Amino acid sequence: MKDFRLYAITGEEFHPGRDLIEVMEEAIYGGVDIIQLRDKSGDKPAILEKARALRELTRKHGVTFIVNDYIDIAMEVDADGIHLGQGDVPLVEARKLVGDKIIGISTHAIEEALLAEAQGADYIGVGPVFPTKTKVDVVDPVTVDYVREVAGKVKIPFVAIGGIKLRNVDEVIAAGATRICAISEIVGSSDISGTCRSFLDKLDKWGES
Template identity: 40%
Template sequence: MTLNPIDLSLYLVLDPDLCGSPGEMVRTARLAAENGATVVQLRAPGWKKRLWLETAVALKSALAPLGVPLIINDHVDIALAVDADGVHIGQGDLPVEETRRLLGPNKILGLSVSTAAELAAVPSGVDYLGIGPVYPTGTKPDAAPATGLPLFAELVAATILPVVAIGGIKRDNCSPLLVAGAGGVAVVSAICGQNDAAWATAALREMIESACSLS
């Protein structure tokens, strides 16, 4: 059992380039949360900390009334400053043990893994795993090689932690991941930069619910 349960079913990772501006990121997050997104992560690797902070404050204000948790990618200090719901870290970020110590026991902590070796080394203190990239992705230049569906399914089966699939996920390729045991899918370009973020989210939500009924 994880420390902090979280609904991973439709996990939006915001992209500043696709959204176009911090204000549009907040607008996209709000529309997504209103139409079925269950988690929103702020990820902006090229930003200075002041812009991280300002945008995180605005996101927290927009999402909190809707009951959708805000996760901060990597930056524990920003998460603590805005009282975000949690942090997501990668293999090259602050170690899980130190991140959990700083966050305390009641915040959500997610960790990215892409191989069996990384999965085997996951320490206690993690609430969920982001496994991928499953498919090739253009939104994260430093992403690991794509796992493909067979390896993804093996990794999901090898952990008791909740899993969100990430990497190249669209409405037309998300169903097999849920059938394989994922608790949800994380998307970027499937919502960010779309002409109608509300419709894109609702369409994804419908596909996810349909796939979950088959799994």
């Protein structure tokens, strides 16, 4: 997989009245280099339609496209990969279904992170770092201590996620994160591209220090 720095996940509840594709394209213009479609409430035909549109958009801009949970939809639209939670299809089984496509795994403890690495995950999500309202079944925050632990022990790429805002991202980067994921802070912004550039500026600043 191509390396990445800023990962955006769809969250239509944070931009009511604004078109999904327009919102995500603004994020791409701001520097997002990987997009995940996550829709926990829509019906399958609607999610498939969104996936097709996002696949077209990301292919147009050369951005990596990931589908959350729905392996069948990811394969149907030729997404670049899938993202799975701890309660989803086991990674080993998913690999048999998707072949060499990207597989990302959400992790909340170092044991999960090391297992995902050993089983061949291409990257892991590390979080939620801070309290977040983007998921109804969210686990307790793992804090930056977990970010620091993963940075010291895991060799595959990891992305910090969960409650990350411009006001607290410096703490996450200082703990060792070089890849950031945000949802509401990006898609709910009145200046999506500007918010994305601000995240990247902070990553650049820490990278130079």
